[in-house]
Amino acid sequence: DTGVSQNPRHKITKRGQNVTFRCDPISEHNRLYWYRQTLGQGPEFLTYFQNEAQLEKSRLLSDRFSAERPKGSFSTLEIQRTEQGDSAMYLCASSLSGGYNEQFFGPGTRLTVL
Amino acid sequence: KNEVEQSPQNLTAQEGEFITINCSYSVGISALHWLQQHPGGGIVSLFMLSSGKKKHGRLIATINIQEKHSSLHITASHPRDSAVYICAVSSGSARQLTFGSGTQLTVLP
Numbered sequence: 270d271t272g273v274s275q276n277p278r279h280k281i282t283k284r285g286q287n288v289t290f291r292c293d294p295i296s297e298h299n300r301l302y303w304y305r306q307t308l309g310q311g312p313e314f315l316t317y318f319q320n321e322a323q324l325e326k327s328r329l330l331s332d333r334f335s336a337e338r339p340k341g342s343f344s345t346l347e348i349q350r351t352e353q354g355d356s357a358m359y360l361c362a363s364s365l366s367g368g369y370n371e372q373f374f375g376p377g378t379r380l381t382v383l
Numbered sequence: 384k385n386e387v388e389q390s391p392q393n394l395t396a397q398e399g400e401f402i403t404i405n406c407s408y409s410v411g412i413s414a415l416h417w418l419q420q421h422p423g424g425g426i427v428s429l430f431m432l433s434s435g436k437k438k439h440g441r442l443i444a445t446i447n448i449q450e451k452h453s454s455l456h457i458t459a460s461h462p463r464d465s466a467v468y469i470c471a472v473s474s475g476s477a478r479q480l481t482f483g484s485g486t487q488l489t490v491l492p
Contacts, residue, residue, distance in 0.1 A: 302479060306424075311387075311469050311482030325477045358424050364478070371431050372416075372480065377424035 271295060273375035275361050281381045282351055289347045290378045294363030301344050302372060303336060304360040305329065312360055318344060319366060351382045386410050389470050389483035396490050402457040404486045406470030409451065413473045416480060417444050417455045420467040429455070429468075460490045 274293045282288050294301050299320050304312035315334070317325040320341035330336075333351075338344040348355055358379050362372040388407045396402055408415070417429040430437050430444040432453075437444050441460075446453040457464055467487050471480040 300478070302477075304480070304482075309484070311471070311484045312426075312480070314479040314481065317477040317479055319477075325475070325479065360424070360426065362426075362480075370478070371428050372478075373428070374418075374426040377426075379424065 273361060273363055273373050275359075275375035275378050277378060278376060279379050279381075281383065283383050284353060285350055287347065287349045288351060288380065289345055290359055290380075292344045292346070292361030292363075292375055294343070294361070295373055296342075298363035298365055298373070299341065300364045300366050300370070300372075301338055302362045302364075303344070303346055304362065306358040306360060306377075307356075312358075315346075315359075348380075351380075353382045356380055356382045385483070386481050387470055387472055387483040389486050391486060392484065393487045394489070396460050396488070398461060398490055398492050400460050400490075402460050402464075402488065402490075404455045404468050404470075404488070406453045406455070406483055407451060408453075408470075408472050408481075410472065410474055410481070413475075413478055415446050415453050416471040416473065417453075418469045418471060420469060420485070426469070457488075462490045462492050465489050 301318040303315040306312040318338040333349045358377045360377045361375040364370040364372045414433045443456040467485040469485045470483040
């Protein structure tokens with residue numbers, strides 16, 4: 270399978286716990302995006318990597334959120350001290366760089382904070 | 384006011400009907416995207432366009448750059464077309480997407 274994969278697909282955690290999600294992009298894609306989608310809404314941009322460099326972060330990405338993309342391959346998104354408002358679908362997408370390039374989305378990780 | 388506005392929010396049609404979903408945006412863009420999302424979350428890109436019109440099977444997407452408006456048309460709709468259709472625009476050096484809130488389409492047999 271050469272698509273974007275995300276793990277885990279579902280995560281249930283208690284408020285205050287830390288969680289980490291992983292995204293494996295399409296192998297030749299050097300751009301990687303994280304988005305968050307709450308129920309009934311369109312996704313919202315969180316952060317963007319070009320290779321291993323995190324080049325943009327949304328104001329939505331509070332200090333409790335951190336993302337990495339070591340070696341420019343897979344990426345992780347960590348949320349510390351989770352809050353109920355963090356409950357959402359976290360989507361990863363990847364694309365080639367340069368020009369207008371289609372973004373390919375992973376299946377998402379659904380986070381529920383109790 | 385959201386940067387990307389879609390209408391309608393919900394649409395119910397009978398099988399075979401011609402469907403139109405509209406999208407207006409208020410920012411400068413690199414390209415406009417139409418995406419399809421099925422229950423469970425998976426998002427599939429349908430079209431990416433920066434001018435004119437594109438067609439794929441029963442789906443047609445048009446964009447008017449001057450009016451900052453795009454439409455997605457589905458001809459001869461089928462129950463399997465039932466999904467959420469999302470308009471998004473890409474902008475900035477990162478080409479990150481700004482999404483509309485989506486249109487829930489239900490096609491009844």
